[in-house]
Amino acid sequence: MSMSSSSVAEVAVAAAAAAAMESALPPPQLLLQQEEAPPRPMPAGGGGGAKSRHHAYSRKEKSLGLLCSNFVVLYNRDDVESIGLDEAAKSLGVERRRIYDIVNVLESVGILVRKAKNRYTWIGFDGVPMALRELKERALREKSGLAPLQTEQQSASTMSDDEDDDKLGNPDGDIENEKLSQTVDNPSDKPGAPRCRLRSDHRKEKSLGLLTQNFVKLFLTMEVDTISLDEAAKLLLGEGHEETNMRTKVRRLYDIANVLSSLNLIEKIQQEDTRKPAFRWLGRAAKPNAENAVTIAVPPPGKTVPNKRAFGNDISNINMHRSNLDSNIQKKPKLAQSGGDILKNCKLTVQSRLEQSKKSGFVYGPFHPAGARKQELDGGNKPEQRERAEDWESISASFRPQYQNQALGDLFAHYVEAWKTWYSEFAQGSNLMQQHFGQSVVNHFL
DNA sequence: AGTTCCCGCCACTAC
DNA sequence: GTAGTGGCGGGAACT
Helix, strand or coil, X not given: CCCCCHHHHHHHHHHHHHHHHHCCCCCHHHHHCCCCCCCCCCCCCCCCCHHXXXXXXXXXXXXXXXXXXXXXHHHCCCCCCEEEHHHHHHHHCCCHHHHHHHHHHHHHCCCEEEEECCEEEECCCCHHHHHHHHHHHHHHHHHHCCCCCHXXXXXXXXXHCCCCCCCCCCCCCCCCCCCCCHHHHCHHHXXXXXXXXXXXXXXXXXXXXXXXXXXXXXXXXCCCCEEXXXXXXXXXXXXXXXXXXXXXXXXXXXXXXXXXXHCCCEEEEECCCCCCEEEEECCCECCCCCCCCECCCCCCCCCCEECCCCCCCCCCCCCCCCCCCCCCCCCCXXXXXXXXXXXXXXXXXXXXXXXXXXXXXXXXXXXXXXXXXXXXXXXXXXXXXXXXXXXXXXHHHHCCCCCCCHHHHHHHHHHHHHHHHHXXXXXXXXXXXXXXXXXXXXHCCC
């Protein structure tokens, strides 16, 4: 309703953000209010004027990936524990519906856990390794045909999750919802609950969360680490699916892929031969031996061309040609504030991560919460230098949200500044770092 | 023209 | 009954 001129909004937000920066604690609400009331380009059948909107609409500004980045920036902090969906929607300036999309994907990779209705608990990127490990174990069990746990039988069968469309009454279809969190408060999980196939089960099978997990499983068990969404849809749907079914599935996979891209778990690339877009796994399983360890992959070997729409590759994420958005939002002067706390956090975080990466095979982006909970470390140690260097590279590359929002850009710039400062200090003390982690990596951020 | 994927309707579920 | 969830597919932005 309040059809705000976006530029005015931007200015207000930027100003508020700048003020917030000075107190070193950004008020998320202000930071992320970027919503320009959607000049919804005329719903289906609307008479005429789709082109009459005077305010070109840019899809990218609304993308799920971007929203996810913003979501993470908003909540990936020490002091965040509980997240209300309403507040998130408000803060991010989107409808609640979109938050569900984000949250479902984040939950299925372990970043969030549903605590109660309308409420999620922030786990952070620490939750990812375990979630992936679990997924991988499950996937491998399914793949090897080893009597999967009863509860997983169905999840295995989600490889063709539409074939049950007309079997809703099937008594042995004891599907288990794989969403870990749902065991918390889902009444159907009560011990006494009848184990018959319910419509809700059917619904869950098609959930974005489950689809995300199955999608990730593909990567975790495949030999190749790239896959196109068409292929993925085929694998997930099984044979003999209808075209419409396929279309729908692919649509959902796009949604998921965009979110996972923004988390830097996957990356969009162009297959060199076919020029067909595909997605490449970045959080691939480490070494066969450290079986469950997961690590961020090194940059692409050059076989494929990162697609420019891939999140995490392009800071701006704004297409200047099409976007009407004030491309003229100039970079504000770098925040010259000391930001002692943030810097300290940054240092502690990266240092502890370094420690951690010695033990588990997983490293996170630079904004991993300092107070994050410890991963249970599997025995796998003795990571070779090289691999660790790769991990370090990945630290720089693993989380680079895109900000089309001025304030967020500034916030991120600030983090970068802090990180750079720390890096230069740290690098002095580490030959290894200097060797493998050049300034160019830092420049990546800019 | 084909691909990508935002948007919001509305069925379903939870309270 | 109301509010919370989220599948789904139309169709517009984008390539």
